[in-house]
Amino acid sequence: MTIPEGTSAEAFNQYVPGRLIAASNGWKNLVVRIYSEPRVEESVIYPAVAEPRIVRILSGAAVVEERELGGSWLKSRVEVGDFFLTASQSAYEVRWRAIGPDPLSTMHLYLGLPVINRASEEEFQNDPGATRVRDVSGFKDNFLSALLEGLHKEVSSRRRGSSLFVEGIAQSLAGHLVRTYVDETTHEYKGGLPGFRLRKVRDLMIAHLADGFSLIRLAREAGMSEFHFSRAFKRTTGLTPSEYFIHLRLEKARRLLRETNRSAIEIGLDVGYTSPSHFARIFHREVGISPSEYRRLT
Numbered sequence: 001m002t003i004p005e006g007t008s009a010e011a012f013n014q015y016v017p018g019r020l021i022a023a024s025n026g027w028k029n030l031v032v033r034i035y036s037e038p039r040v041e042e043s044v045i046y047p048a049v050a051e052p053r054i055v056r057i058l059s060g061a062a063v064v065e066e067r068e069l070g071g072s073w074l075k076s077r078v079e080v081g082d083f084f085l086t087a088s089q090s091a092y093e094v095r096w097r098a099i100g101p102d103p104l105s106t107m108h109l110y111l112g113l114p115v116i117n118r119a120s121e122e123e124f125q126n127d128p129g130a131t132r133v134r135d136v137s138g139f140k141d142n143f144l145s146a147l148l149e150g151l152h153k154e155v156s157s158r159r160r161g162s163s164l165f166v167e168g169i170a171q172s173l174a175g176h177l178v179r180t181y182v183d184e185t186t187h188e189y190k191g192g193l194p195g196f197r198l199r200k201v202r203d204l205m206i207a208h209l210a211d212g213f214s215l216i217r218l219a220r221e222a223g224m225s226e227f228h229f230s231r232a233f234k235r236t237t238g239l240t241p242s243e244y245f246i247h248l249r250l251e252k253a254r255r256l257l258r259e260t261n262r263s264a265i266e267i268g269l270d271v272g273y274t275s276p277s278h279f280a281r282i283f284h285r286e287v288g289i290s291p292s293e294y295r296r297l298t
Helices: 113-124 142-156 163-181 195-207 215-222 226-237 241-259 264-270 276-287 291-297
Strands: 019-023 030-037 040-046 053-059 061-068 074-078 083-086 092-099 104-111 131-133 136-139 182-184
Touching: 019 142, 030 142, 030 163, 053 142, 061 136, 061 226, 074 136, 074 226, 104 142, 104 163, 113 163, 131 163, 136 226, 142 163, 163 182, 195 215, 195 226, 195 241, 215 226, 215 241, 226 241, 241 264, 241 276, 241 291, 264 276, 264 291, 276 291
Parallel strands: none
Antiparallel strands: 019 030, 030 104, 040 092, 053 083, 053 104, 061 074, 061 092, 083 136, 131 182
């Protein structure tokens, strides 16, 4: 099956590998589905959906790995009560493996854009298009759990569901997401990192150039999961976080080669390379000449 870059909440069901157990019917601003998931899934590509998508683990535990198409896998361990929140504008790949004997089941919820936009406009007093819900993986949220538990009971019953009850839950969900998981940004955000967050991450990289690269530390500084941070960072800068880190290291190394008489070995140590040969190899790969040649030319 050809996977499109994007689809609708209503059509998303055809891309989910799990067996559909229950689903909402005609609810305004909410689409809710319950799935029994396979214990092992080697690869599933999820297209982007305009509406914020929440996945809650209802039973079981699993190691879940995510990546942008062709990128590096980033891992989360999840259990009952954990959530994934996704508002991505591009398709991404997921795989997982269940842990323990309990069956793996999930609840998928899509919250309509009209109710999200109303909540955003009320909260920020601005153009609702200037805010976006950020992506988060494998997190806990007690308030969100309480709201989804009510929806779980409603969608699992034989009743059609009270429109008043469902509308109230949708409004509460929208208000909570906007207050807790929205980045107030510009229209140009488009899924990347807002400027203030990129500056914080860059400053942290510079402060730790001599240390080993740590994706976990950078993602925590950005307040995002490793997977979603990596994707947003590349969309903003055109480089992966590790590529950008190497760029900053070599930027400092070039400056020290130009402005000081310190040896290439000392400079390599100063920017975090304990092996002179490793420093020389990385420098030549990125700059095109050796550190000593660079110094002579400058």
